Amino acid sequence: MFLKSTVHRCLWLLPLLLCLSGCAGSLSRLELERADLEPDDLPGVEHVAVTYFGASGLLLRRGDEAILVDPFFSNPGLLRTLAGRIRTRPDRVDALLPEVDDVSAILVSHSHYDHLMDVSHVALTKAPRAVVYTSRTGTCILDSEFSRADALDRLKAMGDPPCRPEVDQEPLKPKEWIDVTPRLRFMPLLSEHAPHFRGRSLYGGTRAQPLGKVPNRASNYRKGRVFAFVIEFLTVTHDQTRVDFRVYLQGSASNAGQGLPLEDLKEFDLAILAAAGHHEVQGYPGSILKRLRPEHLLVSHWEDFFAAPQKPLKTVRGTDVREFLDKVEDSRKELPKLGPSRLLAPGSRAVYPVRDAKPR
Ligand SMILES: [Zn+2]
Numbered sequence: 001m002f003l004k005s006t007v008h009r010c011l012w013l014l015p016l017l018l019c020l021s022g023c024a025g026s027l028s029r030l031e032l033e034r035a036d037l038e039p040d041d042l043p044g045v046e047h048v049a050v051t052y053f054g055a056s057g058l059l060l061r062r063g064d065e066a067i068l069v070d071p072f073f074s075n076p077g078l079l080r081t082l083a084g085r086i087r088t089r090p091d092r093v094d095a096l097l098p099e100v101d102d103v104s105a106i107l108v109s110h111s112h113y114d115h116l117m118d119v120s121h122v123a124l125t126k127a128p129r130a131v132v133y134t135s136r137t138g139t140c141i142l143d144s145e146f147s148r149a150d151a152l153d154r155l156k157a158m159g160d161p162p163c164r165p166e167v168d169q170e171p172l173k174p175k176e177w178i179d180v181t182p183r184l185r186f187m188p189l190l191s192e193h194a195p196h197f198r199g200r201s202l203y204g205g206t207r208a209q210p211l212g213k214v215p216n217r218a219s220n221y222r223k224g225r226v227f228a229f230v231i232e233f234l235t236v237t238h239d240q241t242r243v244d245f246r247v248y249l250q251g252s253a254s255n256a257g258q259g260l261p262l263e264d265l266k267e268f269d270l271a272i273l274a275a276a277g278h279h280e281v282q283g284y285p286g287s288i289l290k291r292l293r294p295e296h297l298l299v300s301h302w303e304d305f306f307a308a309p310q311k312p313l314k315t316v317r318g319t320d321v322r323e324f325l326d327k328v329e330d331s332r333k334e335l336p337k338l339g340p341s342r343l344l345a346p347g348s349r350a351v352y353p354v355r356d357a358k359p360r
Pocket residue numbers: 110112193252
């Protein structure tokens with residue numbers, strides 16, 4: 001009986017494996033930007049630079065105000081991920097991550113391995129000032145590495161108390177602003193994660209106790225709570241706080257109505273939306289785009305993250321990225337301000353002038 005139910009439970013994995021092993025797509029119908037711009041490529045104009053690392057890894061920077069999201073570079077291969085042991089590749093992180101020693105925060109949208117597994121190495125060796133904001137599940141998974149480095153105070157749980165009750169922490173609630181610096185803040189929003197394949201999901205669930213070891217399998221990285229984020233770059237004067245650039249960011253596709261920002265947040269300069277799994281949810285990305293009405297759109301999580309960085313780029317397995325872009329076009333008539341959808345090659349950077357940008 002047990003064997004029968006186990007076999008039955010695992011049967012859906014077979015078509016998933018067949019699909020994943022063969023269906024990373026070509027880039028032939030996509031306009032990909034490979035622009036390794038320096039921050040001064042918008043000379044003399046105040047701007048926010050957004051560097052895309054692959055999966056939903058991003059660095060957002062204005063001058064010396066910077067925030068990292070889901071940094072991920074190790075890209076273990078498909079078979080190793082599904083059946084073997086995975087680990088951070090410091091050589092890849094060190095080769096592909098620019099200087100981030102001034103980064104103040106690392107946001108984690110959920111705790112699957114392709115969002116969380118490189119966070120310890122990045123935070124503990126590359127971004128020593130950064131506080132990591134993740135779910136309680138995320139803090140439980142990272143507990144071993146951060147406690148070994150005596151850095152548990154840099155691990156903050158959003159939405160729940162932290163994994164270790166003895167860690168003294170103000171509760172971090174969704175829909176409340178978290179100040180990273182006086183000129184940079186973010187708001188976590190509860191969101192959801194598209195299924196991986198025909199309504200089924202891998203590595204779901206949560207953790208409420210420390211994992212008790214350095215994670216070394218994809219199954220150690222339970223999804224936990226899923227967050228979207230609003231990130232704001234600000235100008236603060238003695239009598240007012242002005243928003244210079246407002247970003248909405250999702251690390252995974254979600255059904256219409258999920259992960260929405262507060263009603264009073266209206267003007268969005270940039271939306272960063274994940275393409276992976278868009279066909280597994282309803283109303284995505286049209287619904288969220290119509291709510292945000294952004295000026296710019298950057299597409300994330302669009303490439304095959306099982307491939308080593310030196311391999312030719314392909315699209316994410318099991319997802320038709322062109323179809324995602326077509327859905328954006330279908331919504332465009334209701335989005336008069338929206339510029340072209342942009343797809344960056346990992347390692348590339350896009351720069352956007354801030355509102356009312358003045359020469360520096
Ligand atoms: Zn995920």
